Amino acid sequence: MTAYPVRRLRRLRHSPALRRLVAETRLHPAQLVLPVFVKEDIDAPQPIASMPGVSQHPLHGLPAVVEEAAAAGIGGIMLFGVPTHRDAVGSGAIDPDGILNRAIRVAAEAAAGRLTVQADLCLDEFTDHGHCGVLAADGSVDNDATLEVYARMALAQADAGAAILGLSGMMDGQVAACRAALDAAGRTDVVLLAYSAKYASAFYGPFRDAVESTLQGDRRTYQLDPGNGREGVQEALADVDEGADIVMVKPAGPYLDVLAEVAAVSPVPVWAYQVSGEYAMIEHAAASGVIDRERAIGESLVGIRRAGAEAILTYWAIEVAGWLRDGRSLA
Structure with missing residues (x-):
């Protein structure tokens, strides 16, 4: 007599309705955050060639982007500034009239509390050498001198109206420095998002096009070695100890x-x-016809959510939010 399996796990995969009912991992539009690039002195959106479907936006066009994001029901936008002028110490980052601080004010007014306005707190977009901090005489990044600038950036961004500051520079002590500055100014309401486990990754390539990076060399002396997993956990716990409200892993897919x-x-x-590199790989592969674009996007996001991310910064945030509202399966 044939011995048939007692447990037939396929039963729960029989129909779309069953699969939806027993799904272990779910994604909601509120768990998505859209990165937005705002460029100084442009009159219309400028497409980014290496990131199909993504553009740099003029300041006057930002309210429309915020409106679309709010209507989609996503959790927030993360703002990046692209200035026309850069210098050795990234002075545009702390200037109230710098492009990023102006963008924060415009976005906060347009959002009117419907989503969170978040801002990248790093110097790389504002320095003429492209590094995430102030350089010492020997050309290395001066960790502690950079913290002093980060603290001033935190106050400038908070004053402009950012609800969440994305500390992405990977300087030791950056969370403590920003938290101390904010608390001393009475800004205990501002949320600190620590880019805790930020790896020195090749997947940032298209992003550097997006912010028109001037970097020569690399950032391996301060970003994490891709071979080190335990160190990423240590970085996250250290940031929690310093007062981080949220911690982040970047990139997502390879880590x-x-x-x-x-x-x-x-x-x-x-x-x-x-x-950006994760985004670009799927878009370019789909354009070549070698993968199903929508299924690949959905599977990549479900995988990140399944691994433990409670929110995801993704360039597909608005598009995917629409799919979710329509009840479409992501994988």
Whole structure:
């Protein structure tokens, strides 16, 4: 007599309705954050060639972007500034009239509390050398001198109206420095998102086109070595100890193991950034006809969510939010 299996796990995969009912991982539009690039002195959106479908936006066009994001029901936007002038110390980052601080004010007014306005707190877009901090005489990044600038940036961004500051520079002590400055100014309401496990990754390539980076060399002396998973967990826990409200792993896809480990031990929310290279790979592969675009996007996001991310920064945020509202399956 044939011995048939007692447990037939396929039963729960029989129909779309059953699969939806027993799904272990779900994604909601409010868990998505849209990165937005705002460029100084342009009159119309400028497409980014390496990131199909993504553009740099003029300041006057930002309210329309915010309106679309709010209507989509996503959780927030993360603003990046692209200035016309850069200098050795990134002075545009702390100037109230610098492009990023102006963009924060415009976005906060347009959002009117319907989504969170977040701002990138880093110097790389504002320095003429492209590094994330102030340089010492020997050309290395001066960690502690950079912290002083970050503290001033935190105050400038908070004053402009940012609800969440994305500390992405990977300087030791950056969370403590920004938290101390904000608390001393009475800004205990501002949320600090620490880019805790930010790896020195090749997947940032298209982003550097988006912000017109002037970087020569690399950032391996301050961003994490891709081979080190345990160190990423240590960085996250150190940032929590310094006062981070949220910690993040970046990139997302190549570091799902780190994301899962951080999520398993973190007492604060854990986010992930699906970076420009991850986006570009799927878009270019889909354009070549070698993968199903929508299924690949959905599968990539579900995988990040399954690994433990409670929110995801992704360039597909608005599009995917529409799919979710329509009840479409992501994988």
